[in-house]
Amino acid sequence: MLNQNIQLNKEGHLKHFLSIEGLKRSHLLEILDTAEPFSNVSEQAVKNVPILRGKTIINLFFENSTRTRTTFELAAKRLSADVLNINISTSATSKGESLMDMLHNFESMHCDMFVVRHNQSGAAHFIAEHVSPHVSVVNAGDGCHEHPSQAMLDMFTIRRHKKDFADLKVAIVGDILHSRVARSQIHALTTLGVSEVRVVAPETLIPSDISSFGVHVFHNMREALDGVDVIIMLRLQKERMQGALLPSEGEYYYQYGLTQKKLACAKKDAIVMHPGPINRGVEIASEVADGPQSVILEQVSNGIAIRMAVMAMVLGRSSKFSKAG
């Protein structure tokens, strides 16, 4: 009873969106399918739909973010919700207020949803456990744990290019140890049933017992990319680097940086993805990032559709759009 999956309500629908782990294949497909019509909204002359009119969404960002916060904000606005952005790093915690007190304060402003980014693993779960029953929580990245909306926009992007997940080989390259993106992606890919997930990094950036995720570990980039359909490059998170994880950016780029030469090891039609922001010349060469196989900017625009879908779903309004449409 203590360890139940609090993301789902009694009917098994999304109440919060905290982690990919614990969601079924049908949940993931529902998110992808719900996002499809939303991706057209951004291309309309009037870029919004009245699905969340009258709802209040608070973006609680305890960590800096540009892309994720903006796309969450845009997604909420396109659903006609009222949005408030709060950067906590510069606000209340510096005054010694506890996270709980802050939450209760925002709750009394009658908001309907918190979108939370926090530097500690488990923060989104913690908040979801302690908010009032009518409030939903969407995890926009918690520590090294999960970043589920990023993984879903990546799945959305992959599906647009590759159609069927079952035949795919996917390589995830970089700092797996500290990456919440990688954890969410691995769960999403294995739940959607891809044929193989490979993680590629020096041993210092691979978590213990990674094999329990059902992935294959590679230390050699060329071997890892051999025959893959999708390459996901992770950002080398410099702010998380402590102690003796890597000797230098140069040596890392030499072994694990995605260059045109290394890309040639993958399938001819392989796509190159990156959650951003990219470090050119550290994990990816400019010619690859800007090249024909790169879908990096597509990921960003798909992020809006996925976040619209997730927000509509957790507030129980997703059916309205498909019926109206």
Place this chain on the structure above:
Amino acid sequence: MDTNSYLIKNGKVIDPANNIDQNLDILIENGKITQLAENLSSNDEISVVDANGLVVCPGLVDLCHHLREPGKKHKGTIASETHAAVSAGVTSICCPPDTSPIIDNKAVIKLIRVAEQDKSYAHIHLMGALTKGLEGKELSQMNTLKNSGCVGVTNILEPITDTLVMRRAMEYALTQGITVHLYPQDYWLSRDGCAHDGAVSARLGLAGIPESSETIALLRDLELVELTGVKAHFSHISSAKGIEIIRQAKRRGLDITADVTINHLHLTEMDIGYFQSNCHCIPPFRTQRDKDALIAGIMDDTIDVIVSDHQPHDADAKLAPFPETEPGLSSIETYLPLAIKLTEITSMPMSKVLSKLTCEPAAVLGIKRGNLSINSPADICIVDLNSPCSVDKQQLISVGKNTPYHCWEMSSKVKYTFVDGVCVFQD
């Protein structure tokens, strides 16, 4: 019932120290056990306690029970936590030096002795700091600490990274004839960690503490114990490899003792589930394989003592994202029921389990308690082994409600507890 004399009738007496396991009566007079025999007769001066169908054992001696007074009374007071202890049959507790201020001088010991007067339900034994302020740099005044009544010295989980300081501390403790309690944990491998380094920490993105954090420190400290000849006790062994190292050291003839916490015998990393902060514990709960090895270590006496490692917390201490919560469990009230559960889920005999909670910890502390010998202080626990109940955290006497055992089914319940012949708890 506060007369001086009691006759405990018809109980099943289990006293591991004296190899007693049979139905006997116990007469208590003037705070001491004066007779232990079948069919003792009573008179009007004596209160009779009917222990028919109950187990009568020595009051438990908890070798590691973190007191929060002085300094952190919002987490528990001497009165609340010793009351919780006697409600669970624990009559002696040993408090490590991490109070605030730290127990590294005579004044703090006096402060605690004054504070406990008329408030403590149980005997409180104190452990002094091994280094000043637990900083791992300078030796504490171990002679003063011993003369003020400290039963041991320890740096608990605060690191002594300088190996020479550790050597000197052991040599000085040897000089003073005081036991050193060592909590093996490598500083560098554990400092950021909050969970076992394994499948669960990988899944949840939590910084891990590998078993090598324990084994490296254990091997270093064992070498220094051998070098210096100090009397040493190893606390809170959590891994299968750690158990094996202790086992080999004992086989080599090294005169050491060791404990595990009751919680590590019942919980694993899996119990963290989705960030259950009540399972945030240092050393961390490890794998099923480690848990099984700890139990095997008790079976073959590699492990001498089971401790509660009681760490009551206020609610706020656990209301944060998992890595930011304070580690530790409020575990004194589930200590005996979980120990008895061991006899149900393994083939371990009751007398063996009870020895790890009574005479063995008393021997480590060098105190004459934890047994039912004639003329011993009458510290006695009377427990009903057939009293099913489920744990309700709101019903805990301890101020700390931070238990992961909420709703667990237990089979036993303490009915009476005597401390120095006084009935301090009755259910």
